[in-house]
Amino acid sequence: MKFRKLLTLTGSVLLFAAVFIIDATMKSLDSDLGNFFYVRGALIILAFILTSFYIEADRRERQPTMIQRIGRVAAWAGLFVSLSIIVSLLRFNEFETRAFRLFPRDYITILFSSVLSIAAGAFAAITVLNIKDMLLYKRKKGTQRNFWILLIFFFLASATTLNLRPLEPSVYTTVFFVLSVAMIIINSFRLSWIAYLSRREKIYAMLYALLAFFAFMAINILLSISDRPFLAKALLYFSYPLHTFVQLTSLFGAVYFGMSFISTLFHLPTAEAFDRKQTELSSLHNLSRLITQVFDLNELAETVTKMTFEVCEASSSWLEVFPNDTGEKSAGRADGIVSYRNISPEDIQTILFGDTNSIRSLVFSSKRVLLIDDVSTDRRTKYISKLKKVGSLLVVPLVSHQNLIGILYATKQMDFGFDQDDIDVLSGFADQVTIAIENATLIKKSLEKERLQRELLLAQEMQKRLLPQTLPTFSTLEMRAVSAPALEVGGDYYDIALLDEHRVGIVIGDVSGKGVGAAFYMAEMKGIFQSLSKIHASPKQFLVKANESLLSSLDKRSFISLIYAVLDVVTGDLVVSRAGHCPMLYATSSSIKYITPTGMGLGLSGGKLFEDSLEEKRIVMKEGDICVFYTDGVTESRSASGEEFGYERLMKVVEEKRLSSAEEIKEEIIQRVWSYTDAQGYDDDLTVFVVKWIGAH
């Protein structure tokens, strides 16, 4: 790119130098060029084509804005006109007129006219190329076509003068000149770039356009007046086509920039509204982007007050957000103010709570936008009329699903500071803010939920560890247990303790209710069992002591059902006591039955009433005998039709599997319960503990 620019520049300079040498030679020979005249013309055209390429490449690199473009054209036009006028004033009567032709009187004239003409040509190229870009801004279908037609007419009008002597008139030239002017007028209505300028830019555009207009008019006058000044003569001498082209271009420039000036002038009154719309649009756009990016409520609030400030040019703004839609509760204190700008917290406090019927409470009940045009005279704001800084006040509620989630406030120092536009903008803005706040709150909630979920998983992990990881093994019996909570954590409990060399305590229980509360009581139960079971030999005694411990810590509505069996692993002697729990299922080779010693749940009642309710039952396990302990999750599991699994089914399962191992029996019970409840799953904790006596070998 650099190389090409350099090449075009060098090329055009060399060509222009060649033309100058030809002209100087002719002068010294005092002769006519004859047919060589066309060669000179071709050299000039080629030189200007290269110049145009150079200018275009240079412009591409700079990528100017519209304002820079007009400014540049105006600057070049001004410069060129000044130069032309100065030269024209200094030098006159430099040419002799003979047979429609101009002859320079000396070499310095040749130099001056050459330089001035080259400058004129370059300037014309700059003008046309810049106007082209302005025309093609927001182009329509015909825009580009119209421009090319204009350019073709320019060239045709110039071309008709190619074979003419400078002062020779031509019909064709006039025809194409008129056509060119027509195209200039058509093209001059393409001014859509003006609409997209800001107010400030429009003022600059007007200034530049006016300057350009006068400069182009001046060039036109210099080239058209009958008493030809030096510029006109120089151009005619250097190249008649160039003279025509420069004349057309300056006409184009004058008309186009004249139109630009007038059009901008008419656009000026709406410029402010346009600017506002633009700010509003970009603010809303920014906010929409924020919604997806900012999850921090404070950061969001800062942006909201800042934008409120900008969008309606408020003198102060603040945002109040109510946590959990309970705004009324925080009445009297401004603790919902998440962000404020250009106002002191004391003033906010006064405005919001200075009166029982404050504007805040008005918006609370109406949930509508409230505008106070003149704070000092309005009946509703009498109580804040002493605040000199607040002239007018706009209060916009943030409403989501009929809930007031916050209020946005904006003030202006002058009375009647807010117009309908401000209200519309801020209302639209408030809707966006509402969504943004809701989003931020939701994300906060979901993070919180995630955290709780993690805690719960941790609790689940902990609770699993409260259950025995492995059961002790004995040569005389098989033991298998399984427990599955319905929720993350549950209230089911089973445990085993070695009481002495040959006795084990087996306990299975169920804390009333579900979830975390039940899980805590279950943990407490574990502690009680592990400590008391070794001290109190009989199941009944243990239950009485456990009840005493629990009564003080269980809340009124909670209780624990427990079944406790002490088994002698040598003799098979089993003593069982029950505290409100499901009965033990006992299967022998000849019979199967539930063993139900009486007894009420732990934590229901204390003292003698509890103790007297308890019974102990004794069996002696023989080879092949099975004891099944379980929680009500087994018997109370319901099928899709609502029927419970029940005691009968449980009994049948164990009866069928009487000859199987403890492991198989446990698995079978679980599988049967699960398939019974089918797809709806079980909704209660479920625990099964199977003991099978295999006897001494």
Next chain:
Amino acid sequence: MNEFKISFRESGKIHVMELKGYLDAHTAPNLEEAFQKLVNAKKFNILVNCKDLAYISSAGLGVFMAFIEDIRTSGGDIKMSNMTPKVYNIFDLLGFPMLYEIFSDEHEAVKKFDAKKQSSK
């Protein structure tokens, strides 16, 4: 979702609560609210008719435990009647018959309430 319904009736000075459907962890708060309402209104003689009660879970049983102490110290009582065998079994397993008076028929329960009042006068 299994439904649970409570309806109230007056039988003389006795406030009868009829339970219907499934009383579990989800529906227990409804029963709690009902008891609270009666206690707030100082209606302490409460008879719970369980004729249409299909199921009661430990959470449901807990509700009775939550109120019984206050009601008894206020001179009232919670009595129950008309349980199906299945529901009675649940109450029985936990030892409720040792804590509450459970009648097979509502009339007997009302009579018992009245008898107690007579004696206390």
